[in-house]
Amino acid sequence: MQRETITSAATGAAVSHKEKPLWKRFIMQWQVQVMIFPALIFILIFNYFPMYGVFMAFQDYSLFKGFFGSDWAGMKHFEAFFNSPDFFRVMRNTIVISLLKLFIGFPAPILLALMLNEVRNMVFKRVIQTISYLPHFLSWVIVSGFVISLLSVDNGSLNILLDKLGLIDKPVNFLSLPEYFWTIIVTTNVWKEVGFATIVYLAAIAGVDQSMYEAASIDGASKLKQIFLITLPSIMPVIIIFLILNIGSLLNAGFDDLLLLGNSAMLRDVADVIDTYAYRVGIINNRFSYAAAVGLFKAVISVGLLTLANFLARRAGTSLW
Amino acid sequence: MVRKITLHTLLWIVALLQLFPLIWLINYSFLKSGDFFGSSILKWPEKLEWSNYINAFTYGSVPKFLWNSAFITTAAILVAAVLSLMLSYAFTRMEWRLRGVTMAFIMLGMIVPIHATLLPNFILFNWLDLLDNPLSLILPYIAFSLPISMLIISGFLVTIPKSIEESAVMDGCSVYGVIFRIILPMTKPALATACIMNFISWWNEFIMANTFLTSEKFKTLPFSIMKFAGQYSSNYGAQFAVMTMIALPTVIIYLMFTEQMSRGITAGAVKG
Numbered sequence: 001m002q003r004e005t006i007t008s009a010a011t012g013a014a015v016s017h018k019e020k021p022l023w024k025r026f027i028m029q030w031q032v033q034v035m036i037f038p039a040l041i042f043i044l045i046f047n048y049f050p051m052y053g054v055f056m057a058f059q060d061y062s063l064f065k066g067f068f069g070s071d072w073a074g075m076k077h078f079e080a081f082f083n084s085p086d087f088f089r090v091m092r093n094t095i096v097i098s099l100l101k102l103f104i105g106f107p108a109p110i111l112l113a114l115m116l117n118e119v120r121n122m123v124f125k126r127v128i129q130t131i132s133y134l135p136h137f138l139s140w141v142i143v144s145g146f147v148i149s150l151l152s153v154d155n156g157s158l159n160i161l162l163d164k165l166g167l168i169d170k171p172v173n174f175l176s177l178p179e180y181f182w183t184i185i186v187t188t189n190v191w192k193e194v195g196f197a198t199i200v201y202l203a204a205i206a207g208v209d210q211s212m213y214e215a216a217s218i219d220g221a222s223k224l225k226q227i228f229l230i231t232l233p234s235i236m237p238v239i240i241i242f243l244i245l246n247i248g249s250l251l252n253a254g255f256d257d258l259l260l261l262g263n264s265a266m267l268r269d270v271a272d273v274i275d276t277y278a279y280r281v282g283i284i285n286n287r288f289s290y291a292a293a294v295g296l297f298k299a300v301i302s303v304g305l306l307t308l309a310n311f312l313a314r315r316a317g318t319s320l321w
Numbered sequence: 322m323v324r325k326i327t328l329h330t331l332l333w334i335v336a337l338l339q340l341f342p343l344i345w346l347i348n349y350s351f352l353k354s355g356d357f358f359g360s361s362i363l364k365w366p367e368k369l370e371w372s373n374y375i376n377a378f379t380y381g382s383v384p385k386f387l388w389n390s391a392f393i394t395t396a397a398i399l400v401a402a403v404l405s406l407m408l409s410y411a412f413t414r415m416e417w418r419l420r421g422v423t424m425a426f427i428m429l430g431m432i433v434p435i436h437a438t439l440l441p442n443f444i445l446f447n448w449l450d451l452l453d454n455p456l457s458l459i460l461p462y463i464a465f466s467l468p469i470s471m472l473i474i475s476g477f478l479v480t481i482p483k484s485i486e487e488s489a490v491m492d493g494c495s496v497y498g499v500i501f502r503i504i505l506p507m508t509k510p511a512l513a514t515a516c517i518m519n520f521i522s523w524w525n526e527f528i529m530a531n532t533f534l535t536s537e538k539f540k541t542l543p544f545s546i547m548k549f550a551g552q553y554s555s556n557y558g559a560q561f562a563v564m565t566m567i568a569l570p571t572v573i574i575y576l577m578f579t580e581q582m583s584r585g586i587t588a589g590a591v592k593g
Binding site: 056299 | 324328329331332333335336338339340342343345346349404405407408410411415417423426427430433434436437438439440441442443444445447448460461463464465467468471495496497500521524525526527528532543546547557560561564567568571572575576579
């Protein structure tokens with residue numbers, strides 16, 4: 001009640017505004033509308049409006065004819081994608097890269113958070129945290145720039161190191177050999193995001209009731225036992241929610257990193273995932289409708305995966321919705 | 322005791338691994354081009370080779386890219402800050418029909434992945450004749466900043482008591498007076514968090530910049546590395562100098578505001 005009177009007093013809107021037609025009331029309240037509408041229009045145009053792109057998947061879209069002038073093509077582009085030699089390769093890369101990122105990138109921050117939680121010296125903890133968050137704030141352009149340099153043949157540090165340790169005879173061109181690519185991508189990703197991902201887990205661990213640890217140590221439980229029997233079960237809901245989100249985005253194998261590090265034609269066989277493939281054929285080769293079909297196919301599967309993951313989580317006792 | 326030493330050693334190794342590429346980057350940006358070929362991993366130069374930075378500035382039209390980056394990022398951040406402040410005020414302090422729906426609408430905008438909008442936005446900008454125009458970056462940057470900024474600011478706003486605004490309204494202050502003269506100074510910490518996060522994402526943003534800007538005139542700083550890698554590929558020193566220059570502002574800002582930022586992020590995460 002009070003809030004309503006404040007706003008109406010502030011905007012100068014009369015109390016009897018109810019009787020006037022909608023548009024007149026709308027104009028009279030322009031001061032309040034200005035607070036919402038610009039932001040709403042921005043989000044509508046740049047976040048939601050692009051969704052019309054999914055319809056392009058069923059068209060033969062041409063830039064000159066526009067959306068309404070282009071001919072409808074039915075499922076043609078989907079069939080073309082499923083039958084293309086790229087389909088199997090792109091799907092395999094997407095799933096493999098994504099699963100590798102999940103298996104290694106998901107437990108890593110939990111482990112780091114558990115380790116950080118055991119540190120009693122606050123200054124030391126802060127220093128380690130600050131350093132480990134840092135890479136998250138670097139652009140992929142820079143990260144890929146120095147990954148390329150670190151791994152290069154001429155004077156790359158990794159080659160120098162391996163040579164000094166006597167593990168290799170001559171420098172290896174890591175970034176042009178397909179067999180190394182997945183390792184490089186996963187390592188780089190873990191390196192960049194591990195610290196930042198600990199923030200949430202550390203916050204969850206901080207919320208655990210301290211009296212449980214006291215009781216456990218009186219009963220003689222070791223530190224390791226306390227981690228497995230108190231800390232991990234207590235933060236399990238958070239872990240499960242993040243796991244669901246990760247499974248739901250299984251087809252998001254990455255974009256910037258793959259585009260920048262897997263740019264060379266030699267790596268296309270192992271580096272092409274759905275998103276980078278759609279980007280390349282769509283914007284670089286101008287096959288808009290084909291790219292839209294690839295994107296829509298991915299979106300449909302992703303929604304299915306998210307629903308499945310949530311179903312599994314609900315059976316485990318926690319769920320997103 | 323043994324346990325503590327193992328733990329600390331492990332964590333130091335993690336920290337070192339996280340930090341090494343950055344030290345390496347800065348180290349190499351001060352080397353003479355001839356010094357690169359050798360057999361050690363880090364090579365401390367006898368004297369700092371500032372000429373790499375000078376080269377980067379003179380050859381690669383870096384000043385222009387730097388200016389473009391600064392201009393585009395600042396414009397996007399400022400507009401996003403004003404809009405999300407007004408939004409947060411309307412969502413937390415006013416009661417109106419469809420408020421919940423509108424809020425959900427804005428928050429759901431966060432789910433839309435940027436690369437899914439690339440193609441339709443490319444067509445839209447082509448139609449509006451905005452391709453190769455700074456606006457083609459500023460506008461979507463603002464849009465993608467709004468949901469998260471609103472989340473941070475309104476999360477902070479609900480913790481501020483209403484009595485100050487109420488007395489201001491009694492004294493005849495308008496809504497905008499309340500927002501910009503009372504709410505703005507009080508929400509400074511949250512506004513700063515939102516601005517820093519937006520700064521870091523847009524300063525580093527690369528895919529949209531590479532897609533919507535076709536000529537070099539308005540390209541932003543991340544693009545300059547691509548250009549260096551192609552055109553001046555032998556000039557390693559200058560390449561590393563450019564990378565250091567791109568990384569430095571984000572690193573400095575991050576180090577200045579770490580505390581504030583991780584608090585802002587956890588506040589949102591725990592509530593969500």
